[in-house]
Amino acid sequence: MADDHDADRLKALEQRIAKAKGGDAPKPHTxxxxxxxxxxxxxxxxxxxxxxxxxxxxxxxxxxxxxxxxxxxxxxxxxxxxxxxxxxxxxxxxxxxxxxxxxxxxxx
CATH class of the missing domain: 1.10.287 (Helix Hairpins)
Structure with a gap:
């Protein structure tokens, strides 16, 4: 589904941004x-x-x-x-x- 695909893309983007900043992956929103x-x-x-x-x-x-x-x-x-x-x-x-x-x- 589109929402699942968008959520996966968003997580991947967050991980790439965190990696570029040199830190760990961001904590999920709670x-x-x-x-x-x-x-x-x-x-x-x-x-x-x-x-x-x-x-x-x-x-x-x-x-x-x-x-x-x-x-x-x-x-x-x-x-x-x-x-x-x-x-x-x-x-x-x-x-x-x-x-x-x-x-x-x-x-x-």
């Missing part, structure tokens, strides 16, 4: 610099999902029981709290992973 944005979006989505689920449950219960804003407000606040708790857990998980990676780099 998504490491995107990781911060991905983590931020993950946390935003977790918060919004908690809010929407709480809102939906509250609205459904208010419709079922005929009590208009009581359950809606209560479950929206509970959904917000659940979203924040999930964000904190994600942040803690990410921090532990980074600390483990840094410790591994110091050992190696």
């Amino acid at each position: 998504e490491e610099h995107y990781s911060q944005a991905q983590l931020a979006w993950r946390m935003v989505i977790e918060l919004v999902a908690g809010l929407l689920i709480g809102f939906g449950i509250g609205l459904g219960l208010d419709t079922l029981f005929g009590t208009q804003p009581i359950f809606l407000m209560l479950f929206t606040l509970l959904g917000f709290a659940a979203g924040v708790l999930t964000m904190v857990r994600s942040a803690r998980e990410i921090q532990e992973k980074r600390l483990a990676d840094e410790a591994a780099k110091k050992k190696g």
